[in-house]
Amino acid sequence: MSRKKTPKTKGASAPAASALPAANGSRPTRPGTARPVPQARPNGPPQPGRPSLGGGDFYDVAFKVMLVGDSGVGKTCLLVRFKDGAFLAGTFISTVGIDFRNKVLDVDGMKVKLQIWDTAGQERFRSVTHAYYRDAHALLLLYDVTNKASFDNIQAWLTETQEYAQHDVVLMLLGNKVDSAQERAVKREDGEKLAKEYGLPFMETSAKTGLNVDLAFTAIAKQGKPGLLPVPRAAPQTIPCICAPRTRATCFQLTH
Ligand SMILES: Nc1nc2c(ncn2[C@@H]2O[C@H](COP(=O)(O)OP(=O)(O)OP(=O)(O)O)[C@@H](O)[C@H]2O)c(=O)[nH]1
Numbered sequence: 001m002s003r004k005k006t007p008k009t010k011g012a013s014a015p016a017a018s019a020l021p022a023a024n025g026s027r028p029t030r031p032g033t034a035r036p037v038p039q040a041r042p043n044g045p046p047q048p049g050r051p052s053l054g055g056g057d058f059y060d061v062a063f064k065v066m067l068v069g070d071s072g073v074g075k076t077c078l079l080v081r082f083k084d085g086a087f088l089a090g091t092f093i094s095t096v097g098i099d100f101r102n103k104v105l106d107v108d109g110m111k112v113k114l115q116i117w118d119t120a121g122q123e124r125f126r127s128v129t130h131a132y133y134r135d136a137h138a139l140l141l142l143y144d145v146t147n148k149a150s151f152d153n154i155q156a157w158l159t160e161t162q163e164y165a166q167h168d169v170v171l172m173l174l175g176n177k178v179d180s181a182q183e184r185a186v187k188r189e190d191g192e193k194l195a196k197e198y199g200l201p202f203m204e205t206s207a208k209t210g211l212n213v214d215l216a217f218t219a220i221a222k223q224g225k226p227g228l229l230p231v232p233r234a235a236p237q238t239i240p241c242i243c244a245p246r247t248r249a250t251c252f253q254l255t256h
């Protein structure tokens with residue numbers, strides 16, 4: 001069992017983000033620190049040798065999760081819903097660079113700390129986020145069920161994943177904004193089909209109502225706990241390769 005010490009910072013922006021140029025275009029941007037940072041809730045008595053988040057949250061294993069997907073799909077809202085149980089309604093403020101939050105979950109009696117990295121979906125921050133893929137244990141790939149383009153772009157996000165993340169990274173596909181039934185542009189079956197094609201677990205979520213949000217993060221935490229819920233992967237030969245030609249030499253799918 002890993003008992004690593006966690007950084008005590010909560011909600012801090014990565015240094016790289018602060019060095020980024022100011023936002024332009026129609027959307028306002030928010031630095032990672034713009035969100036209110038809640039205090040960690042107590043999570044059992046201190047135990048000798050057990051690392052803590054600094055606010056009373058002790059954990060046994062730590063797991064880094066990255067949220068990726070097009071700008072506006074709801075990555076930040078999903079994280080805020082999971083961490084704070086609230087929905088960020090109102091003006092859409094794009095994330096600048098990258099931000100993170102920690103939350104400890106109880107998974108079958110073991111405390112699993114999720115360090116969740118919220119990336120900017122905007123193209124101009126792509127080089128910043130690439131640097132963080134390598135350390136991620138899990139990637140949540142988000143699209144917006146009311147935005148077909150964000151669904152179509154999932155393949156491009158998978159390509160990025162194959163290029164920059166560890167080959168054994170845990171992946172999950174999430175279709176967010178499922179509360180907006182009337183504006184739905186991507187059928188649930190299409191999400192399921194894509195997930196099956198790539199051997200990914202799949203859920204539809206709503207950061208607005210909270211539907212499946214805890215469930216999605218808990219499933220990820222379980223996959224981060226060795227011996228629990230191994231990722232259902234398709235056999236390599238059934239997964240079509242989406243590698244860029246220059247990465248094929250190192251492709252782990254070996255299908256071309
Ligand atoms: N109806 C509905 N709206 C949502 C949901 N999640 C997010 N939104 C809205 O979608 C917009 C974008 O949400 P964000 O979470 O900021 O999007 P993001 O993916 O973090 O975008 P970037 O930071 O630019 O990458 C905001 O106006 C949110 O209020 C949801 O589940 N349902």
Ligand SMILES: [Mg+2]
Pocket residue numbers: 075076077093094095118119120121
């Ligand atoms: Mg965001």
